[in-house]
Amino acid sequence: MTQxxxxxxxxxxGYKAxxxxxxxxxxxxxSLGLLELVKIRASQINGCAFCIAMHVPLARKHGVSxxxxxxLAAWREAPIYSPKERAALAWSEALTHLTGGDVPDAVYAEIRQHFSEKEVADLSFAIAEINAWNRLMICTRTPPQFGSPAA
Structure with missing residues (x-):
């Protein structure tokens, strides 16, 4: 693949913004580990190799096993995620897919059991951010980079 x-x-x-x-x-x-989980999950859904390659080492750095x-791709079937992580992953999927143009009330109710309104807002910014990066890296065909995490 050529960039x-x-x-x-x-x-x-634009990049600076x-x-x-x-x-x-x-x-x-x-939690930086939680943020990395939702970023990787959104990147899996979107098929962004660049972002997956970037965020897996960062997730490890921040304590994700x-x-x-x-x-992660089968998180619903895997008992190793906490209820809080599950709620965040469901929120990430809902905001990434936006099926029918809406986020289901049940997903919102679940996230609110584990996160404050401010945390939900910040998590939503994180998901919006990674979805934007996914789209930018995919449309530019930016190839994955391997090695040490950048941040």
Missing amino acids: RLDLTKISPD MLGVHSYVQNSGL DDQLHL
Whole structure:
């Protein structure tokens, strides 16, 4: 796969704006391991190899186990996720798919059992951020990079 565009060079201000959202999300107070789980799950759904390759090492760095990473695509069937992680993963899937243009009330009710309104808002920004990155990396055909996590 050959990269079509390098957004950092072609649109540095746009890239910088995306990094601003990233910085907000990373400093929101949500668990960095949890954020990595929802980012990887959204990236799996969207088929973004670049983001999956980036966020798996970051997830490990922030305490996500290899078992959790290996079973993430089948998290509903795997008993190794906490109720809070399950609620966040369901929220991530609902916001990534937006089936029928809505997020089901049951998914919202579940997330609210485990997260404050502010945390739900911040988690929603995290999911919106990764979905935007997925779309940017896919449309530019940015190939995955392997090695040490960047942040």
